[in-house]
Amino acid sequence: MQKRIFTLAVFFLIAFSLLFLQLNNLQVLQAQKLSNANGNNNQITKEFSLPRGAILTADGKVIADTVSAKNVYHYQREYPYGSLYGDVTGFDSIIYGRSGLEASYNSYLQGSLAPPNSISSLFSTKYQTDSVVTTINSTLQETAAKALGSLYGAVVAIDPKTGSILALYSAPSFDPNPLSSPSGSVETAAWKLYNLGTYPPLLDLATSRSFPPGSTFKIVTSSAVYDHDPAIATQSFPVESVTKLPQTTLTLHNYAYEACGGTLPVLLQVSCDTGFANIGLELGASNLAQEAAAFGFNAVPPLDVPGAAASYFPPASFFSQNLPQLAYSAIGQGNDSATPLQMALVASAIANHGVIETPHLMSEIVNYQNQVIRRYQPHPWKIATSAQTAAKVTSLMEGVVNGGTAQGIALPGVKIAAKTGTAQTNLSSGSTATGRDDNWMVAFAPAQNPQIAVAVVVPQQPGLSPNPTGAQYAGPVVKAMLAAALGVG
Amino acid sequence: MASTTFRRTGKRATLTAKATIPRRRFEVGLLVISNIATIVAFLLAKFGLDQSYSPTLDPYVVAIVLLPYFGHLANRISAPDTDPAILPVAALLNGIGFVMIDRLDPTEAHLQVLWTALGIGLYSLTLFLVKNSDTLDRFRYLLVMVGIGLVLSPLVPGLGENINGERLWIHFGPLSFQPVEAAKLLLALFFASYLTEKGELLKRLSIRHIASIGSTLRSFGPLGAAWAIAMVLMAVERDVGFALLIFSTFVVTVWLATSNKTFLGLGTVLFVIGAYIASKLFAQVNERFTIWLDPWKYAQGIGYQIVQAQYAFGTGGYSGTGLGQGHPSLIPVVTSDFIFAAIGEELGLLGTTAILFAFLVIIGAGLRAAMRARSQFSSLVAASFTLTFGLQTFFIISGVIRILPLTGVTLPFVAYGGSSLVANYVLIAILARISHEGNDARHFGPQPPIQTK
Numbered sequence: 001m002q003k004r005i006f007t008l009a010v011f012f013l014i015a016f017s018l019l020f021l022q023l024n025n026l027q028v029l030q031a032q033k034l035s036n037a038n039g040n041n042n043q044i045t046k047e048f049s050l051p052r053g054a055i056l057t058a059d060g061k062v063i064a065d066t067v068s069a070k071n072v073y074h075y076q077r078e079y080p081y082g083s084l085y086g087d088v089t090g091f092d093s094i095i096y097g098r099s100g101l102e103a104s105y106n107s108y109l110q111g112s113l114a115p116p117n118s119i120s121s122l123f124s125t126k127y128q129t130d131s132v133v134t135t136i137n138s139t140l141q142e143t144a145a146k147a148l149g150s151l152y153g154a155v156v157a158i159d160p161k162t163g164s165i166l167a168l169y170s171a172p173s174f175d176p177n178p179l180s181s182p183s184g185s186v187e188t189a190a191w192k193l194y195n196l197g198t199y200p201p202l203l204d205l206a207t208s209r210s211f212p213p214g215s216t217f218k219i220v221t222s223s224a225v226y227d228h229d230p231a232i233a234t235q236s237f238p239v240e241s242v243t244k245l246p247q248t249t250l251t252l253h254n255y256a257y258e259a260c261g262g263t264l265p266v267l268l269q270v271s272c273d274t275g276f277a278n279i280g281l282e283l284g285a286s287n288l289a290q291e292a293a294a295f296g297f298n299a300v301p302p303l304d305v306p307g308a309a310a311s312y313f314p315p316a317s318f319f320s321q322n323l324p325q326l327a328y329s330a331i332g333q334g335n336d337s338a339t340p341l342q343m344a345l346v347a348s349a350i351a352n353h354g355v356i357e358t359p360h361l362m363s364e365i366v367n368y369q370n371q372v373i374r375r376y377q378p379h380p381w382k383i384a385t386s387a388q389t390a391a392k393v394t395s396l397m398e399g400v401v402n403g404g405t406a407q408g409i410a411l412p413g414v415k416i417a418a419k420t421g422t423a424q425t426n427l428s429s430g431s432t433a434t435g436r437d438d439n440w441m442v443a444f445a446p447a448q449n450p451q452i453a454v455a456v457v458v459p460q461q462p463g464l465s466p467n468p469t470g471a472q473y474a475g476p477v478v479k480a481m482l483a484a485a486l487g488v489g
Numbered sequence: 490m491a492s493t494t495f496r497r498t499g500k501r502a503t504l505t506a507k508a509t510i511p512r513r514r515f516e517v518g519l520l521v522i523s524n525i526a527t528i529v530a531f532l533l534a535k536f537g538l539d540q541s542y543s544p545t546l547d548p549y550v551v552a553i554v555l556l557p558y559f560g561h562l563a564n565r566i567s568a569p570d571t572d573p574a575i576l577p578v579a580a581l582l583n584g585i586g587f588v589m590i591d592r593l594d595p596t597e598a599h600l601q602v603l604w605t606a607l608g609i610g611l612y613s614l615t616l617f618l619v620k621n622s623d624t625l626d627r628f629r630y631l632l633v634m635v636g637i638g639l640v641l642s643p644l645v646p647g648l649g650e651n652i653n654g655e656r657l658w659i660h661f662g663p664l665s666f667q668p669v670e671a672a673k674l675l676l677a678l679f680f681a682s683y684l685t686e687k688g689e690l691l692k693r694l695s696i697r698h699i700a701s702i703g704s705t706l707r708s709f710g711p712l713g714a715a716w717a718i719a720m721v722l723m724a725v726e727r728d729v730g731f732a733l734l735i736f737s738t739f740v741v742t743v744w745l746a747t748s749n750k751t752f753l754g755l756g757t758v759l760f761v762i763g764a765y766i767a768s769k770l771f772a773q774v775n776e777r778f779t780i781w782l783d784p785w786k787y788a789q790g791i792g793y794q795i796v797q798a799q800y801a802f803g804t805g806g807y808s809g810t811g812l813g814q815g816h817p818s819l820i821p822v823v824t825s826d827f828i829f830a831a832i833g834e835e836l837g838l839l840g841t842t843a844i845l846f847a848f849l850v851i852i853g854a855g856l857r858a859a860m861r862a863r864s865q866f867s868s869l870v871a872a873s874f875t876l877t878f879g880l881q882t883f884f885i886i887s888g889v890i891r892i893l894p895l896t897g898v899t900l901p902f903v904a905y906g907g908s909s910l911v912a913n914y915v916l917i918a919i920l921a922r923i924s925h926e927g928n929d930a931r932h933f934g935p936q937p938p939i940q941t942k
Contacts, residue, residue: 002860004745005872009856015883016845022890023845026802027838034803039788039796042804042834045816072818 041094048094048182049073050111053129055089055101057138058164058363064089064102064176066129071182079180083173084145087204088136088361090305091179095187100305101361105132108365108374128368135164135363135376139484140452144169147480151473152198153458154205154340157481160348160444160453162378163357165303167481174201199459207301207308210337211438211459214423214470215271215405217332219346219442222268222396224283224291226389232282233264233392243274245324252277252327255422256467268396269404271420273331280330285319288330295346295384296356302381303341304360311342333423344455347442349384350393350417351450356382398447405471406441409479411488417450418443418478420470425460436460437467441474445482452485454478512573512928513565519577520561524554527584530812534592537813537835549602553587556580556602556609560914563613567620568925572854575917575924576612578847579902583608583910585844586903589831590824592813597824597905604907608914615918622867622923629682636675639668640718643726669722669731670899670912673738674919676718677877680739681869684746715739716759720767727773729764730888730896734881736760742873781894794821798830798889802841809837824905826897829889844903845886852879855920861927871923874916 026034035042052075055064063085069076077092079085090100098106111127137157144155144167157167178190194201203209225232239261242253252273254260260272267275280288292298292313300310314335319326328334338346341359349356358381365374385393397417400406406418421440438460444453458464458473465472531550557580564571583605591598619625625632719736722728740756743749767774776791784792784799797820804810817823817831824831833841855875862868881898888895899909 001745001748001865001868001872004748005856005859005868008741008745008872008876009853012849012852012856012879012883015879016849018892019845019883019886019890020842022892023802023833023838023841026799026890027806027833027841031803031806034800035806037800037803040800040804041797041819042800042816045819049816072816 044094045073047110048092049075051075051127051129052077052092052111053109054131055085055109056131056133057085057136057141058134058166059138061138063134063136064092069182073182076182077176077180079176082177083175083201084141084169085136086174086176086201087170087206088134088141088168088305089176091174091176093179093187093191094182095184096179096191099307101132101134104305105362105365108132130368130373131366133363133366134361135159135162135166136168136361137166137485140167140481141169143167143480143484144477145171145173147477148458151458151463152205152461153456153474153477154209155454155456155477155481156206156340156344157452157454157485158344158348158359160351160450161357163348163359163381164363164376164378165359165361166452166485168204168206168361170203170205172197172199172201198461204307205340205457205459207303207305207339207341210309210311210339210342211440211457212334212336212423212425213311213332213338213343214421214438214440215273215276215332216343216346216419216421216440216442216455216470217330217336217338218268218271218276219350219393219397219419220291220295220297221276221280221283221288221330222264222393223295223350223385223389224288225264225279226392227291227385228287229283232279235282236263237261237267237272237275237278240274243277243327245277245327246281247321247323250324252324255469265396265399268419269399269402271400271405276331277327280326281323283330285316285326288326289313289316289319291385294382295349296342296382297338299382301339301341301345302358304362308341309339311338312336332421340455340457342455343440343442343457344453345381346384347417347419347444347453347455349382350390350397351444351453352390353387354383354385354390355380356384394447397443401443405469406443406475406478408471408475409441409443409482411445411479411483411486414445414482414486414488415447416443416445416482417447420475422469437464437469439464439468439470439473441470441478443478443482445486452482454481456481512571513561513569516561516564516573516577519573520557520580523557523577523581523584526581527554527588530585530588531591534588534812534835537811538592539813549591549599550587552602553584553605556605557583560609560612563616564921567613567616568921570928571921571925572858572928574850575854575921578850578854579914579917582844582847582902585832586828586900586905588812589828589835589903590905592835593818593824593831594905600907601905601910604910607907608911611911612914612918612921615915616922619919619922622862622870622919622926623864625678625870625919626682626685626866629679632675632682633679636672636679637718639672639675640722642668667906667908669726669728669735670908671915673731673735673877673881674874674912674916676715676735677738677742677873678870680715680742681746681866681873684743685866685869688746716763719760720763727771728897729767729774729777729894730884730898732763733760733896734877734884734898737880738873738877741876742869745872745876746869777894777896781891784891794827795889795891795895797821798827798833799891801830801834802890805834805837805840807838809833809835809840811835825899826885826895826904827889828904829886829900832903848879848882848901851875851917852882854924855879858920858924858927862923863926867923867926871920874920878913878916 052066054062064079066075066077090102092098092102108130111129140157148171152171154170174194178186181187239259241257241259242251254273260270297311297313301308325334329336345356357378362376364372367373394417401410401416401418405420419442423438425436439458442455444450456474456477560576590601719732722732743752768778780792780795784795788796812835815834817834820827859868859871862871884896885898885900887893899906901913
């Protein structure tokens, strides 16, 4: 039996050698592959177990910060203002990754090992993080949320001279706190909830979703007139409520079949659809498409957070056999679609002598010693039009507030340039009683030295009046934003 | 028993005094080393977790360090010649296990200390009660009946409980216990006892004789019974691990006792058949095979645990992330079934290799005790216990690193679990007793050969 016990000992030596070989295989040969594998959450868990820099508004309010917590990661990301800054900061989720500024400035926010500067620091691991200071103005952001109230919609406010985004708010909004929870089930539940509905909270209506811009697009059409065919500007269009369209028996009618006509300033002031439809047809497809592209349509705005969508204007070739569509596209209907960010950039272009500054949310990055290590340098994105055209369109847009469709937003002592938009989303019915309109307004002020350009959309949703308009729903929001920005009213 | 004879001469008194003291002193030295390893690991884990350490006296780590000395005292009093490596190495594994569990789940770690106290208590008690290993031979049928009763006890309504689809726990009020851990010892004792007597009969058996020998049923009966117990474990309680463990211990013990290789072959064939049937019949068993063959395909489902364990080993690499610095809590039920993966992540290949060596030391000491044992029965008991201990270690580590399908037995001394800890302390107490007897016997003269025909 001693021989067999010896055999048994040999067996165990072989068996344990086998274990040793496989351990070498896993921990040496395949170690790299396994530790970098996609499903290996170790790396990400490690990231979540480090401190993380704060995100601040331009006026110094902390809108995202990491605090010590009693969970497996020892840290927890906190967003003190809940859903107010959701679309700005984004979330920092273990399961769903990151979005917003959390994603685009992750390399700064993430902790890195501080170099030891004393003997005792050799025995401790200290992490240092950078903070991101945004361009967001907390007063304007709060105003946007408050002014929208219970309405679904989006507000984008930009400093036209620098491209700094002053407010970026989309409702329904999401609270990044549960999405950044250390608990997987809390994250999953929040993710599910925030992806529900016609306007899911996680979809940023301000930058990621486009709507027919309606009459706000007439700003672009007006610019096209001065840039490509100035003679049209002095032409007087007949007063009519319905206009005939070429190549078809279809007609295009004004809002509520009102009759209007005249020269460009009057047409824009009352937002005359029949007049602008004819301007579009006279301008021609290529001029209008070219102007739209110059204003940023069909390009993704280079915003410094992920998810911004391109706005759409059909290519010139699309209209060659379909001139009625050109009439519709000239008034921001048909196949046109624009994000609120794009329309804010259109307003910015007119406000800033025809130049669109690159929109951005980061103002500066500050290290743990409060030194600025990176500062945003303004630079133009597109030259939309000439300074002369911009000045002319500005005065047209002032007329819209001065006795036109946007007179409700007038503020004492401030010259405001604006344009309303009411995009009918159900054109075929020919009815005006559907209540299914996307309601817009864009504006900037003061008209001669603009501090702020705003775009607001209140898309079709239950609870709107039967004949909603941009002036009715987007107007008060724009007015509140301008008043807050300029400190009047 | 009849086949084994020992010559004794009366020189015990003079020689014992010389040999005894260094052995026990050596044991204290090894215990101190295991204490240092445990305490350093504990401090490192605390520091790794909190990035700072406030020196407070943790009563639990004090307890885990001091408790083995009671075992040492029992050795001194009752088994002064026993192998000095067994208890300290067990204490080391127990200590490292405690540090890992404490770092993952302090509540479980505190319970583990209580179980360790009970384990060391039973270790000492076993040494005091079993003064002579041969006395165990007397209770053969009592042992087997209690053993089988324990195996079947989770099936008693009101007593058993399903955990993770396996029915292998029994409950007494707030206490839960995995009876099969105790049963494995009783059954191994029974095998040794039975085979010591019937070994001769089984020796001549082979497949060829099945038809010609009329008493086939009686001869192969025990094998069939062991197979039946394994099948019950697998079929009703879904416990593949212990079924495999008990059955393979039995088959190898038969071979040890008889040198008849027929049983090894027959046993393997029977188990493969059983496992195949079980995998066809029971989703639980089938799942184990599926995720063994390709866990990556089911990485987000049934294979999640095993895949996370592979990641943990990879993340650990050569030297590990450092105690308290990894994230082994990403592996579900890491403190019991997957504690070895946690060690792999935080202590790396160096740590896992050290653990393998520690187990080899205990296995080596056990087999040494079996070789030097005073009687055929105690030799078979020592071999069979070591076999069970070694196989259990091999099966669980193989499962975690995917050499074999996952069996769900615990890693002796290291994993969280009271039944396993207590049973394994009793196991090494018997080994210590037999080792003592063997070393002691040598003082009567030249090493006695164990006669086997």
